[in-house]
Amino acid sequence: MSIELANQQSPLPASLLPALEVRGLVKHYPGVKALDGVDFHVNQNEVLGLAGENGAGKSTLLKALVGLVRPDAGQIYVRGEKVRMRSVVDAANHGVGMVFQEQSLVPNLTAAENIVLGSEGPGVRRGMYRWDTMRKLAQEQLDKIGSTIDPRARTDTLTFADRQMVEIAKVLRIEQRTRFAPVIILDEPTSVLESGEVETLFTQIRRLREFASVIFVSHRLDEVLEVCDRVTVLRGGQSVGDVATAGAVPGDLHRLMIGSTGSDDHYHDSSIERPAGEPRPRLTVRGLSGPSFRDVDLDIAEGEILAIVGVHGSGREDVCRALFGAQETVAGEVTLDGKKLDLSGSRAACSAGVGYVPAERKIEGMVGPMSVADNMTLTKQGVRCVGPLVVPVRQASVVDTWISRLSIRTPHRGTAIQRLSGGNQQKVVLARWLVGGDIRLLLLDHPTRGLDIGARSEVYKLMRELANTGVATLLLADSLEEAIGMADRIVVMSDGRITAEVACPSGAKPTPLDLVKEMV
Missing domain, CATH: 3.40.50.300 (P-loop containing nucleotide triphosphate hydrolases)
Structure with missing residues (x-):
């Protein structure tokens, strides 16, 4: 393990040290400063919320904590010891694991195989699985979170909520690799869960608090306040405040996230224009x-x-x-x-x-390595082509117009769409159906899933503008309140x-x- 002792020994006893602490973390990408001196900490046996708009730096920060991104400056401390997270394995050795927003399980393996994958220990002897031992090891982790999932069940037969439980059990296996109590990062774990499944997950998070620390990331501010002890807010790559959840309301977090009080007209009712006469x-x-x-x-x-x-x-x-x-x-x-x-x-x-925005944006809604420009014009070849040939100047003119109209934050039209925040990716996916000017029916399947409160409001505004031009919209909302x-x-x-x-x-x-x- 690559552990370096901090320059000065902390005067605090080990039991009072933060489980995980970040000081002055900086990360640059071409044209973007994703992290600009971030400071935050999570205490032992605490559930810490991490909130911020899309593009605030949350994803980059989480990736730095689990070794997927190497920061340009700053330090990470685990129980007072300075560490360098060079890989996911390195992070696991320090007791830090993450349940990703896009699940990382192997669907044709059993729950037990997924849970012990990469840390089989006594579950493997001489290159062969010891099935009973492996299932016992998996069952130990499932018991910690009170799950009744059969470790023999194939993962692709489980519900999404049950797969989340398997993900958590898998991350808990890091206890076998480290002397530290684990720090579990949950990135948007409720984004596709129904209300009953969310309550089940929250019960497991409260159970985790008994023997671990949890960093909980969600754009649903009411959920953050319900399950967390404290919330750290990021804005523009910087940590701009901490909020104790006792007595706090979503508006308190929203003001920190956007730097203002925001608009009370969240759904933009004031922009509704009703045509004269009976609509066709x-x-x-x-x-x-x-x-x-x-x-x-x-x-x-x-x-x-x-x-x-x-x-x-x-x-x-x-x-x-x-x-x-x-x-x-x-x-x-x-x-x-x-x-x-x-x-x-x-x-x-x-x-x-007819246009369609699918719920699984990264799987069905966009081609990650392709540019913003190519994704935006993917279904409207006529706006960028003359005959069979793409005319770059013609494409650039159309794309730049919609980047400006929808306030899409991107370094350049040629930037790969996977480099953008979730909110800006969704704007590109929506723009795809608007560039041709011929949209009549728009099918929106959870169009605000995974978006922060500011990005959601911008999507609602666009929906109102399209409705005012006569576009009919079928909406599968992310919540009853949204519907x-x-x-x-x-x-x-x-x-x-x-x-x-x-x-x-x-x-x-x-x-x-x-x-x-x-x-x-």
């Missing part, structure tokens, strides 16, 4: 059925935002994908502006003026069927409880 119907769905949904009837008018809500497995995601030609259907008819919509594939949907705040009407789905429709006029919005009653 844009999308009409009758009797649409597929493997996970049946007999779905929907109507969306020009400029209307319709939200579909439902618990996991309700079928709403598959309905959204079916309207883009990305999910099989077996019956039904769909018309767009009075003409039958071809559901045979996504190419036909694009040609008809209520943005929708003109809300449709409830359960077990693959529509079970209710709820009016959602401005000034007379339903409550989350009103919707939950229809969902269960």
